[in-house]
Amino acid sequence: MSATSAAVRSPSPSPSPAAARSGDVAAPEWLVARRREALAHFEGAGYPTRHDEDWHYTSVSAIADSHYAPVPKRRHDAEVHEPRHAPLVEPVVVLVDGEVDLERSRLDAVPHGLTVRTMAEALSAGDDLVRKHLTTLAPPDRDAFTALNTAHFRDGVVIEVANDAEVNEPLHVLHLVSASAMGAQVTPRLLIVAGRNSRSTVLETFSGPDDARYFTNAVTEVALEDGATLYHARIQQEGASAHHVGTVEVTQARDSHFVSFSFAAGAALSRANIHTVLAGPGCGATLNGLYMLDGDQHCDHQTRIEHSQPDTFSRELYKGILDGASHGVFNGKVYVHPVAQKTDGKQTNNTLLLSPKAQIDTKPQLEIFADDVKCTHGATVGQLDETATFYMKSRGVGAAMTRQLLTYAFAAEVLETIEHEALRDGLEALALERYTTV
Numbered sequence: 001m002s003a004t005s006a007a008v009r010s011p012s013p014s015p016s017p018a019a020a021r022s023g024d025v026a027a028p029e030w031l032v033a034r035r036r037e038a039l040a041h042f043e044g045a046g047y048p049t050r051h052d053e054d055w056h057y058t059s060v061s062a063i064a065d066s067h068y069a070p071v072p073k074r075r076h077d078a079e080v081h082e083p084r085h086a087p088l089v090e091p092v093v094v095l096v097d098g099e100v101d102l103e104r105s106r107l108d109a110v111p112h113g114l115t116v117r118t119m120a121e122a123l124s125a126g127d128d129l130v131r132k133h134l135t136t137l138a139p140p141d142r143d144a145f146t147a148l149n150t151a152h153f154r155d156g157v158v159i160e161v162a163n164d165a166e167v168n169e170p171l172h173v174l175h176l177v178s179a180s181a182m183g184a185q186v187t188p189r190l191l192i193v194a195g196r197n198s199r200s201t202v203l204e205t206f207s208g209p210d211d212a213r214y215f216t217n218a219v220t221e222v223a224l225e226d227g228a229t230l231y232h233a234r235i236q237q238e239g240a241s242a243h244h245v246g247t248v249e250v251t252q253a254r255d256s257h258f259v260s261f262s263f264a265a266g267a268a269l270s271r272a273n274i275h276t277v278l279a280g281p282g283c284g285a286t287l288n289g290l291y292m293l294d295g296d297q298h299c300d301h302q303t304r305i306e307h308s309q310p311d312t313f314s315r316e317l318y319k320g321i322l323d324g325a326s327h328g329v330f331n332g333k334v335y336v337h338p339v340a341q342k343t344d345g346k347q348t349n350n351t352l353l354l355s356p357k358a359q360i361d362t363k364p365q366l367e368i369f370a371d372d373v374k375c376t377h378g379a380t381v382g383q384l385d386e387t388a389t390f391y392m393k394s395r396g397v398g399a400a401m402t403r404q405l406l407t408y409a410f411a412a413e414v415l416e417t418i419e420h421e422a423l424r425d426g427l428e429a430l431a432l433e434r435y436t437t438v
Helices: 029-045 119-124 128-133 144-152 386-394 399-415 421-436
Strands: 093-096 114-118 156-161 171-178 184-186 189-194 199-207 215-224 229-237 243-252 257-264 269-278 284-293 298-307 313-322 327-336 343-353 359-368 373-382
Touching: 029 144, 093 156, 114 119, 119 128, 119 156, 119 189, 128 156, 128 189, 144 215, 144 243, 171 215, 189 199, 189 229, 199 215, 215 229, 215 257, 229 243, 229 269, 243 257, 257 269, 257 298, 269 284, 284 298, 284 327, 284 399, 284 421, 298 313, 298 343, 313 327, 313 359, 313 399, 327 343, 327 373, 343 359, 343 399, 359 373, 386 399, 399 421
Parallel strands: 093 171, 156 189, 171 199, 184 215, 189 215, 199 229, 215 243, 229 257, 243 269, 257 284, 269 298, 284 313, 298 327, 313 343, 327 359, 343 373
Antiparallel strands: 114 156
């Protein structure tokens, strides 16, 4: 996709009456109203263009021009495309085309301390927790893609972590597509509510076939109660012709900690929005990520950490490896409210360019309205270290292997920040395979 092409503000097809439903269960009136609000917002604003500050370096014309309609309800006999790589952690919940597939899921294997329900089940039960948080943490007027997801999602997953639960096993949510989704828009929705003083891990993996054109538009809403810690990882390995926009909206209460890792290696065009509001004193956010691109891939990471209470902290490290004619974008914003004294924030973006045609647009930002803070940010862009390259060649290591090993070492630094051993080992293996195969 051309980095200079402009998107047009063309609306998507209006939802059918089924858009006011979740799974096979009629949506409650409050959700029907939110869907109407979402559709009205999208029809008024349309898709973002490069004139929008947050989309200055990314054109969505490839998505807008494709006129992706909501994916039809999957036929039972439709072929499902299995993951291109073995799952890093055994999947427990599997969504196909944005709907929970009970036959492929293993809900009996949900770790103790977690409650997992389909969105349809939770809505049918009239759950107050769902009404409190769903479409509230990520409101319909947040942006065009959140609006589209709100208008069109028909199912999803609701994950609750019990108060004081110490959940050592990760919950893996695996997103797949079927033949029904080819040329269509898939809109999975997740809601995660972590109870007081709980500790848990949720992994989301997005996978699809290389030879199919489809659009994944995913939204995950997260509420962390007092003292909760959530490790959340997004593994984006969509097909080479796919488009992907994923949004994670988080609200944090007192003394909570949100730890995020974003891994992006797939899709022709992808965007990851990770936003968190540190809404209670003493809480913190750690956002790390790695994007590995080649060919004509375009990958955009947008992060926003909003310090709205005193004595909060944030740490952010994103690394990118760009080869071919790929284009990476990192736009990270740390916003400190006047009341957020004693804020401690650090933000870093490092990018390795392996090709003269690869490009990166990096824009770490600080907006500080408090006077007693400690905040830093920085970015580096470069090629492989010449000294290290010379050293390895002088020891008899060939040029190709030198390039691959130094590239892997660059990636390994951020991968080592992942605390969960199986996830860390799995992503390291993917990076090693990509950069050391000769």
